Amino acid sequence: MKILFLGDVVGISGRSMVLSNLLSKIKNEKIDFVVINGENAADAGMGITEEVCKDLFNCGVDVITTGNHVWDQKETMSHIEKENRLLRPKNLFEPSPGRGFGIFTAKNGMNIGVLNLMGNVFMKKCEDAFEAAEKFIKKYELKVDYDFLLVDFHAETTSEKVAMGHIFDGKATLVVGTHTHIPTNDARVLKGGTAYQTDAGMCGDYDSVIGMNKDNSINKFLKKKSTKHFAATGDASLCGVIVECDIETGLAKKVENFIYGGELKNSQ
Template identity: 85%
Template sequence: MKILFLGDVVGVSGRSMILKNLLPKINDDKIDFVVVNGENAADTGVGLTEEICRDLFNCGVDVVTTGNHVWDQKETMTHIEKEKRLLRPKNLFEPSPGKGFGIFKAKNGMRVGVLNLMGNVFMKKCEDVFEAAEKFMKKYKLKEDYDFLLVDFHGEITSEKGAIGHLFDGKATLVVGSHTHIPTNDARVLKAGTAYQTDAGMCGDYDSVIGMNKENSINRFLKKKSIKHFPATGEASLCGVIVECDIETGLARNVKSFIYGGELKNSH
């Protein structure tokens, strides 16, 4: 059993790379389940739309997670109520449209739980993520409610992500960070069997500043004349992680970073 998680999709560049390459990669690597963070997938680089969700699902994505930009395209607030495969962070203040957790069937028929959480440090205010995580783990159990559990932790700082990884160790198949758009070099299986990587990186053009036009971004930092952020449009790199799961325990046998195409050196 193999699960692929792809980090934040940024703009047209990231979307195009996924639409062109995901299905061949699924077939080549015999992937059974795919989760993609789509919160930056719109043309503007923030939010996503119903059409974008449909395109992602049609090219092999099973679940789309999000983060702090989930409502930046207003249509998402109504679409998420209809589309159960689209998640928003579970610890958003209630009531919020949609859900932050779901159980889905993989291509091989096994049950995959997907939990979307968002950090508290330097992020839009939401409920305490550690309290939300503990509450979740009291309610749901690996190999009882689902065969595997993937946790997308959308957060700004590495310490918060690392702590969540250890909190879920032995209780989730994979805990992977999103949001910072830079892939970290720490993919590993933790002591109790949970696969972990601090950040998966992004699916976007790395000749940029975290996926956005580099010249405009530099001007903004220098407080020179600039316009609203907009995505870079070169060839994207696809970044994420692949975890090979133990069917008996629901934990990870091994995990490896997935990087393909674009400015980053291909490792896959």
């Protein structure tokens, strides 16, 4: 059993790379289930639309997670109510449209729980992520409510992400961080059997500032004239993790950093 998680898709460049390559990667890597963070997948790199969701689902994505940019496109608030494969952070203040957790069926018939949480430090205000995690753990159980559990923790600080990994250790198949767009070199299986990586990286153009046009972004830092952020449009990399899962326990046997194409030039 293999699960592929891909980090934040940024703009047209990242989306095109996913649409062009994901189906072949699923086949070549023998992937059973795909989750992708799509909160930056709209053309300018802000939010997601119904059309973008359909394109991602049609190219092999099973579930789309999001984060602090989930409502950047107004149509998402209505679309998320009817598309249960599109998740928003579960710890957004209620009432919020949509849901932050779902149980889905993989290609091999196994049940996959997907939980989307958002951090509290340097992020939009939301309910405490760690209290939300504790409530979830008390309510749901691996191999009882689902065969596998994937947690996308959309957070700014590495300390929050590492702590969340330890909270779910032995209770989730994979805990992976998103939001900062730079893949971290710490993919590993924790002592309790949970696969973990602090940040999955992004599916986007790395000749940029975390996916955004580099010249415009630099001008903003220098307080020079610039326009609203917009996504870079060069060759993109696909970044994420592949987890080989133990069907008996629901935990991880192995996790590997997945990087393909573009500026990062991984050997895969």
